[in-house]
Amino acid sequence: MPATPAWPPRSAPRLFVPGPLAPDAAVPIEGTQAHYLLKVMRASAGFAVVLCDDMTGEWAAEVAETGKRDLTLHVRAQLREREQVPDFTLCAALLKKDRFDLVLEKATELGVRRIQPVLTRRCVADKLNLDRARTLVTEAAEQCARTALPELTPPVKLDALLRDWEASRALFFADETGGEPASRSFAAHPGPAALLTGPEGGFDDAERESIRALSSAHPISLGPRILRGETATIAGIAVWMATGGDW
Template sequence: MPATPAWPPRSAPRLFVVPELAEGAMVTLEGNPAHYLARVMRVAAGDTVILCDDITGEWAAEVAYAGKRHVEVRVIRQMRGREHVPDFWLCPALIKRDRFYMVLEKATELGAARIVPVITRRSVVDKLNLERAQTVVVEAAEQCARTALPDLAAPAPLDRLLRDWPAGRLLFFADEQGGAPVGDALRESEMAAILVGPEGGFDDAERAAIRQLPQARPISLGPSILRAETAALAATALFMALAGDWRG
């Protein structure tokens, strides 16, 4: 007798949705999500999709209707609760669009709780399309089966970021002029943030302002001069390994 196929199938499309989900609820998908399901994945009535709401977690649902403009799905049962996310903020300086989108994508995959884009004097970019950036974040979470989305903030000038910095949160900043070994520093706190500069690094005035912040801790990311996007993602991965959810 053949084995009963697993349900829901691993190949089922995954989507984040806005309404809070509950067993038996009917959800109407329109716009890009409906286009993705109906035109790209070509779902039909009876097919399975996986929905996440960034509140309750992950749910299996069944397509009730798939039309050209909207798709209706019925929520069947919860599969996982919303995952625990380490209390880690990534504060990367704005860099060229495609490279910054890669930072957003990979930081989401790695599990950052909050991403705060920063505008510095040497930033070659001072604007961010937040709608597109949020789409990058959502698609990254869907692709790697996360059940939580990072909070994506609007870009903030460095001076404002420092002025409004919360008292109880350490701010590790990658200082190309040197600092504590990153492996030692990141074990200091499980509620922290990492600040990474742009391609040209922080200027002297910015570096002095950061160091004046009581919560600031300069760190070194090793002997090599890393690109801005490499430094941001390497620091995020190190935090997850040393103080985050990679410890098991």
């Protein structure tokens, strides 16, 4: 006798929706999400969808009704509770649009709790479309099966970031001029942490001096090669997650 297929199937699309979700709830879907389900996925009654609300966790649902531009989902059962995310913040200097898009996407996939864009003197970009950035982060979370969205905050100038820094949180500073090997520094300073990475041109001398003057700052090295901003960010997160995160 053939085994009963798992439900919902692993191929079921995932969407973040407003919550809280609960069994038997009716969830209206409109706009781009409805277009995706109706036109791209060809969803019809009974089609399985996995929903997350960034509050209660992950839920199995199915299409109950469809219209021309909207549909209604029926929540059936909870699959997972909202994940416990390591207390790790990425403080990334703004980069050119496509490169910072990559930072947002990969930081989400790698499991950061919070993303704080930073403005430095050598930043080529000085603005961030937060609505667009949150869309990128949400789509990345859907694709990598996160049940918790990283918090994304408006850009802040470096001096303001340092002035208001929480003393109990280690600030690991990816300094291209050198520092303690990243994995060793991460292991030596467990607990709430953040990684600060620079722009295309790096930090200037005055910025570097200000960062190093912070009592909770720890200059780190990410190896013998000079890394581009997006590469340093991805590498630094990966090493921290392997050393003190949830890997």
